[in-house]
Amino acid sequence: MTKQERADYVRNRLGQLYPAPPVPLDHTDAFTLLVAVLLSAQCTDIRVNQVTPALFRLGSTPAALAAAPLDQIEAIVRPCGLGPQKAKAIKELSRILVDEHQSQVPASLEALERLPGVGHKTAQVVMAQAFGIPSFPVDTHIHRLAQRWGLTDGRSVIQTERDLKRLFPEESWNKLHLQIIFYGREFCTARGCDGTVCEICRTCYAKRRNPVSTKKA
Template sequence: MTKTERASYVLHRLGQLYPDPPIPLDHTDAYTLLVAVLLSAQCTDVRVNLITPKLWSLANTPEAMAKIPVEEIEKIVKPCGLGPQKAKAIQKLSQILVDQYGGQVPQDIDALEQLPGVGHKTAQVVMAQSFGVPSFPVDTHIHRLAQRWKLTEGKNVLQTERDLKRLFPISSWNKLHLQIIFYGREHCSARGCDGTVCEICTTLFPERKKALKTKKA
């Protein structure tokens, strides 16, 4: 198969497996999604979903969160890892949203990336999942699978993002990035598949015999 043919198969098969993929992080609006994605750095979505109800009971708007001492936020988010940094970022970005954006999450990726604790991937997740703007956030699952399926050279997540955006139609981006994540977790995990086990890997590369080493992001 050519790279284009592989991409076409991936798009078709994932559409069959996950026709309507849910957003993994529980949230009620753009603000709670932003905070949840921030907390998910180096933490599982399952753990974040266990923690955020406690956080929302404390404060679930920028106005309320900006008034909460960092120490109180940290007590709740500590199980997500990087507690001090994440707590400070949540409190500070909440204050910025109040001061500069009227308590609203800006629908602008550059503005989002300027917020404390918000990187490129987090900003893209919010743009895609809260505002419906075509985006292709690349996490470790997507980075790994894109390499296994030889859709990118995969030196870093930004290169992977650029390559995938060129391969797939823009109308598919917001759903496809979730579909790849779910497939990676369920069938093509870091330990569960080495490029020679799961359905898509074996379909795309039936002659592949050796485990494929993937480059870390």
């Protein structure tokens, strides 16, 4: 298979397996999604979904969380790890949204990336899932699988994003990044597959016999 043939196979197969992938993080609007994605850094989506109900009872709008005591925010988000940093970022970005964006999450990658605690991947998730703007957020699952499937050399997350955007049609990006994540969690895990075990790895590289060493995100 050529690289493009592998990409086409991946897109078609994932479309069969996950025709309508849900957003894994529970949210009700762009703001609650932004906060949930921020909390998901170095934390599982399951844990974030366990924590956010209490956080959003404390405040589910920028004005409410900007006004909430920092120690109360930190006490709630502590199970997600990096509690002090994440609590401070949530409170400060909430204040900025109130002061500079009329309490609205901006539909701008550049504006999102200027918010405290919001990196490139977080901003892209919000662009894709809150606003429907074509984006390709690359997490650890996508970075690992793209290397196993020969779609990138994995030298950086940014390079993986560029490579995937070149290989897949823009209209598929928002759904496809979720599909790859679900497949990576279910079939092509970090320990459960080494590039020779799962269906897609075996199909893309039928003659591969040796494990694939992937670069971390």
